[in-house]
Amino acid sequence: MRLGYFAMPMHPxxxxWADTLREDREAVILADRLGFHDAFIGEHLTDRHENITNSLVFLATLVPETRQIRLATGTTNLSHLHPALVAVHAAMFDHLSGGRFILGVSPGALPSDAELLGILDEDRNQLFxxxxxxxxxxWERDPPYRIExxxxxxxxxxxxxxxxEAGVGIVGRPLQQPRPEIVGTVVAPFSKGVVAMGARDxxxxxxxxxLPQWVATHWPNYVEGKRSVGESASPADWRIARTVFVADDARVAExxxxxxxxSPYRFYYTKMVAKMRSLGRLGLFKTSREQPDEAVTLDGVLDDLVICGTPDAVAEQLLTFRERTGDFGELVYAGLDWVDPDLARRSMELMATKVMPQIEDALGTGGAA
Structure with a gap:
């Protein structure tokens, strides 16, 4: 099982701003040193707390600072830009990074971003x-382009x-052929978008x-999409992000x-619960669709969604989680604000050097990616 990193960094x-950007860069550089497979970075235009406005620009600063980690937009919000701009900028980035680029995509979920761009009333899923x-x-066609x-x-x-002859009217293609890996973030139970992902690879x-039971609804839909085009789904292609904190001491971890x-984990979920409540999406945190909104509490969400403890305890919790979701190819560690930089760095180190080897041993993968 691979280990990845994902940050929609939420800072108090x-x-x-410069300090939080420096910290977010340091986290990816550390992930590279620790052997993380990839790093996904989110973006928003109008969020005080999630203040990376362009993930591709941010990741470009990390190309010379990293060696092996794959650099992924997490995501490029496709309702925000003309697709030709995304295609040419992403292709250039793929060359800048030496083919270490992953294009993470989504419609763009924050209504205030849409309002800023004058598309609040648009169907952002259709734009996507x-x-x-x-x-x-x-990326597939030769010039001159007539894409209608x-x-x-x-x-x-x-x-x-x-x-x-003059060399104009030509769009550069990515270094990776036929294209870089494209990853879609899935934020809804039973998402039908996952069917489309499977069909398009x-x-x-x-x-x-x-919650684990909602994560588990994604795999059958991915399988359905693959079958629709006569292909088999591979668990290696499924990434699952989790909010994890690992410490040497159980009391510190709690x-x-x-x-x-x-706690940055408490801060993160305080904001997430408030956002989802305002968007009418508290169902993400409910154990059943019948659960009333008032039953969703911060402490309950933290108990359900934060995996924390010593390396042994975290490995056990993650293996239990995998029993509920089924096999998947990459565990993606969610990065948060570094309230205590030493504890934050140590958590990533323990995750890579203590937790993952235990998981690999339990699964019999022996460290295979």
């Missing part, structure tokens, strides 16, 4: 679907201005804030991971 109000069709078509897909609002062409990443008022 009052921290200097149309955009990804154009991106993949640009039925019902797609993004006609793309260079037919009028294409000049092969995109790979799902199940969000860290979903305090920093859940109980202490200054």
């Amino acid at each position: 109000r009052g921290r200097a 679907a149309e955009a990804i069709d154009v991106i993949t078509a640009l 897909l039925p019902g797609n609002r993004f006609p793309v062409t260079t037919a009028t201005t294409y000049d092969d 995109f790979h799902p990443l199940s969000a860290n804030f979903l 305090a920093y991971g859940r109980a202490d008022a200054r």
Whole structure:
């Protein structure tokens, strides 16, 4: 089983923007040194606490600072940009990174971002679907481009201005052929979008804030999508993110991971519960669809979604989690604010050097990726 890193970094109000960006970069550099397979970085335009506005720009600063870790947008919000821009910028980044790029995509879920861009009343899921069709078509086709897909609002062409001798009207292709890996973040139970991912050979990443029983609903849909095109689904293609804190001492783990008022895990889920309540999506935290909203409490969410403890305890909890979801290829460690930098770094170190070897031994993989 691979170990990945995912951050929609949520920093408390009052921290200097430059300081939080420096910390977020340091976390990815540490993940690279510890052998993490990839690092997904989220983006929002109008969120005080999640203050990376362009994941591709952020990741570009890490290309010379890292050696082996794959750098992934987590995600590029496709409703925010013309798809031709995404295609050309992503292709260039793939070359800059030496082929270490993963394109993580989503529609863009934050309503205030949509309002800022004047698309609050638009169907962002439809924008997403149309955009990804154009991106993949640009990477697949030769110039001059005449991409006019039925019902797609993004006609793309260079037919009028294409000049092969002058070298204009040509979109650069990614280094990885036929294209980089495309990963879609899945944030809803029973998501039908996962069916489409399977059909198109995109790979799902199940969000860290979903209960285990809702995460488990994603795999059957991915299998369905693969079968629809006559292919078999491989668990190696499924990533699952979890909110994990590992410490040498069990009491420290419980305090920093859940109980202490200054816990970054407590802060993160305080904000997540508030956001989902305002969006009418508290069902993500419910153990059943019939559970009333008032039954969703912060302490209950922390108990359900934060995996914390010593390396032995965390390994046991993760193996139990895997029994509920079934096999998957990558465990993605969710990165949060470094309230205590020493504890945050130590957690990542213990995850890579103590927890994962125990999981690999239990699964009989012997460290195989």
